[in-house]
Amino acid sequence: MGFLVLPIILAIPFLFVIVNFTAYLVKGKTLTKKRIWQPVALFIFAGFPFLFFMFFDWGLENSCCTDSPAFAPENKFGIYTLIIICIMAYAFSSFRVAIFAPIPELLLNTLLILGLVINGIMMFHIKPVELGGLMILIGNSPLILLLILQLHKNHLLLIEHNYKNKVAPIKLLDRICFKVLHLKPLIKYPVLIVLLVPLLIVFSLLLFLFGQKPDTLIRAFTDTYKHGFSQLDYLCDNVNCGGHFLCSVGALGNKKIVKPIRLGERNNEKIICNRQLLISNAFEEILHKKLPKAHYFLRKNYNKVGAKIHKHYYLFNNSNISNIVYILMKPLEWIFLFTLYCVDKNPENRIAMQYLNPKDRQKIKNSYSPQTCSKTQI
Numbered sequence: 370m371g372f373l374v375l376p377i378i379l380a381i382p383f384l385f386v387i388v389n390f391t392a393y394l395v396k397g398k399t400l401t402k403k404r405i406w407q408p409v410a411l412f413i414f415a416g417f418p419f420l421f422f423m424f425f426d427w428g429l430e431n432s433c434c435t436d437s438p439a440f441a442p443e444n445k446f447g448i449y450t451l452i453i454i455c456i457m458a459y460a461f462s463s464f465r466v467a468i469f470a471p472i473p474e475l476l477l478n479t480l481l482i483l484g485l486v487i488n489g490i491m492m493f494h495i496k497p498v499e500l501g502g503l504m505i506l507i508g509n510s511p512l513i514l515l516l517i518l519q520l521h522k523n524h525l526l527l528i529e530h531n532y533k534n535k536v537a538p539i540k541l542l543d544r545i546c547f548k549v550l551h552l553k554p555l556i557k558y559p560v561l562i563v564l565l566v567p568l569l570i571v572f573s574l575l576l577f578l579f580g581q582k583p584d585t586l587i588r589a590f591t592d593t594y595k596h597g598f599s600q601l602d603y604l605c606d607n608v609n610c611g612g613h614f615l616c617s618v619g620a621l622g623n624k625k626i627v628k629p630i631r632l633g634e635r636n637n638e639k640i641i642c643n644r645q646l647l648i649s650n651a652f653e654e655i656l657h658k659k660l661p662k663a664h665y666f667l668r669k670n671y672n673k674v675g676a677k678i679h680k681h682y683y684l685f686n687n688s689n690i691s692n693i694v695y696i697l698m699k700p701l702e703w704i705f706l707f708t709l710y711c712v713d714k715n716p717e718n719r720i721a722m723q724y725l726n727p728k729d730r731q732k733i734k735n736s737y738s739p740q741t742c743s744k745t746q747i
Contacts, residue, residue: 382413386511441592448589455484471546482561494597622691633724645702650723652705
């Protein structure tokens with residue numbers, strides 16, 4: 370649903386920025402009047418990250434089987450703080466009428482460069498081949514153009530200030546900042562990128578004082594699944610998504626114990642189904658239908674357990690361990706089955722429909738024969 374709404378939300382502000390940026394390149398000023406342009410541009414600059422958090426990061430947890438957050442849940446505090454600081458820097462830069470002292474002015478422009486760097490990283494981090502990646506490209510473009518435009522305006526404001534005031538700074542640090550600010554843009558901006566290194570080191574040390582890891586800014590990108598800079602994709606190896614992974618690994622055990630029934634489909638791939646897996650999935654389906662809030666709570670915590678098990682998932686390829694898992698799950702299987710028979714008029718129909726393609730599910734809905742289904746073997 371989010372992917373359907375988001376393009377509509379982004380379209381108008383996206384065109385607004387593109388048109389004004391193009392006009393500025395041609396005429397040296399935006400088409401929209403300054404008193405309207407400044408608040409609208411700031412609203413877009415602050416609003417787009419908010420939409421990003423809502424659609425691509427908020428409430429998500431690392432999972433092999435669902436949408437993973439853009440930033441690692443345990444390390445997102447630092448990157449969120451940086452983004453907020455960049456928004457504040459853009460706001461100060463946009464509404465001021467005169468340049469600041471050399472050191473604050475240099476820091477301000479460096480933070481705008483940081484905003485460019487973060488947006489550039491995000492365009493590589495969220496894979497463009499995905500629909501979400503396409504939305505990131507559309508959403509990031511206005512922010513990048515606004516930052517470039519503001520950096521150029523800052524440079525012009527500095528030139529105007531120097532033309533009217535030719536007083537050189539006295540202190541050594543002020544003189545160094547003054548010289549950096551007066552470099553030509555092709556030289557100044559790479560220098561500002563270099564200055565980001567000590568700035569981010571100091572910021573990381575401050576985060577460390579608040580209990581964050583020293584490399585939390587890097588981990589925000591790398592400790593994720595299925596994104597451009599993700600380093601945890603290997604944890605998803607051999608993980609079958611779309612159902613109960615404990616029951617799935619149980620089906621990998623000894624056939625005489627786990628008793629596979631038939632093949633099923635999960636994410637367009639064939640999987641082996643035993644009755645335990647089908648009952649468990651049928652129970653989750655009925656829980657989602659009858660008690661969606663309870664299902665959300667249980668699924669959320671179930672995924673947390675799954676994330677820990679993923680690290681040692683290779684163990685479940687061992688037949689003996691899979692047999693043990695199957696046996697341990699047996700009491701839960703009986704509870705699930707008892708619940709299904711209490712709340713569902715046709716529990717066996719629901720069980721039989723699990724992990725089938727839509728056509729086969731519909732056939733079972735129309736006419737179901739337990740005798741026929743029980744003869745289906747792998």
